[in-house]
Amino acid sequence: MTIIPHLALTHKHFLLLILVALQALPPSVVAAAIALSPCRTSCGAIAIKYPFGVDDGCGAPQFRRMLNCNATDLFFVSPSGNYKVQSIDYDKQKVVVYDPAMSTCSILQPHHDFVLTDIQSAIIPPSSDTVFALLNCSIDSPVLNHYKNLCFNFSDHSCDELYTACNAFRVFHFLTNSSPPCCFTGYDTVKFMSMNILDCTHYTTVLNTDGLRGIGPLDWVYGIKLSYTIPDTGCGRCTQSGGVCGFDTETEGMLCLCSPSSNSTRQCGENLRINTSHTLKL
Structure with a gap:
């Protein structure tokens, strides 16, 4: 009598047998038979599309590990911290992020630098309609002396508006009985100079500044809008x-x-x- 050895197929062996069988099928049949997406297509309520990915190997390699998804929220990851993603507009190629540790018109928080990697600065920098407001600056601040050309007023707004309209920033006015120097500037300024070099104690960022003419600081949208480019692959x-x-x-x-x-x-x-x-x- 011939004894047939007992074959104990493990889960791994079973999957390998399936793979071998699939290799023998025409590619079109395999593609149709295995239709599951290998990449997550959303994080919370935000859609994840090319060039982004939250799973390694998904999206474009230039954006690798720039986004992180926890159970409910999506974050943009940079050397200075994790910034909660508010929205992604794939048509306009814009990403709006918010720094929970940033000062706004209603809350004053210790300052810190906003830092991007060299790759991030090249392919997903803050958009031109995102303004960095440097607050409570020293009279010796570089942006008030050698680099004062880096400061500008946007949509006819002035620094005094922030000190008088915003509860969080009135403290600077009370401490000095005047409006201390401040500076509205672009991302390139904070890219090359840290807050310590700028000699300003706090900063905030305002987006969609092109449409804020005649609108006071209490109604500004605080956050950072990033503008990305899609690699042609x-x-x-x-x-x-x-x-x-x-x-x-x-x-x-x-x-x-x-x-x-x-x-x-x-x-x-x-x-x-x-x-x-x-x-x-x-």
Whole structure:
């Protein structure tokens, strides 16, 4: 009598057998059979689309690890901290973030620097209609002396408005019985000079400044609007084939992610391969 050995298939072996079977099928059949997206498409109420990704290997490699998603909220990650993402406008290529540690018209908080990496400064800097208001500056501040050309009034607003209209900033007026110097400036100023160098004790940021003429500080929108550019990697061809644009986590070369276990270099259904090292966790 022939005795057939007992085959104990583990979960890992079972998945490997499936992968071997899938490799024998035409790519179009595999793409249709495995339609699950390998990348999360939202974080809370905010949609996650290219060039962003919250899972490593998703989106464009230039934006790798810039966004972090916890249970309910999305954050923009920079060297100076995590900034809660309020919204992403994919048509206008704008991201609005808010710093919970920043001073506003209603709350005064210890200052800290807003810092981006060199890559972030190049591909997702604050937009031109985001103004940094440097408050309670020393008379020796560089922006009031050698670099005073960096300060400007936006939409006919002045520093005095902040000191008189905002409860949080009135303390500076009370301490000196006057309005201490301040400066409305752009991101490039704080990019190259820290708050200590600027010799200003606090800052706040206001967005959509082009539309604030005649509107007082109590009704300004406080936050930072980031303006990003999308790298031209041929992502459209991938999405039209039903895939999700991503990249190899080791080489950062572009991949068209067709399922949790397969990807292609350009589009789904072409050059499709089973990937057991990066996208499938056994």
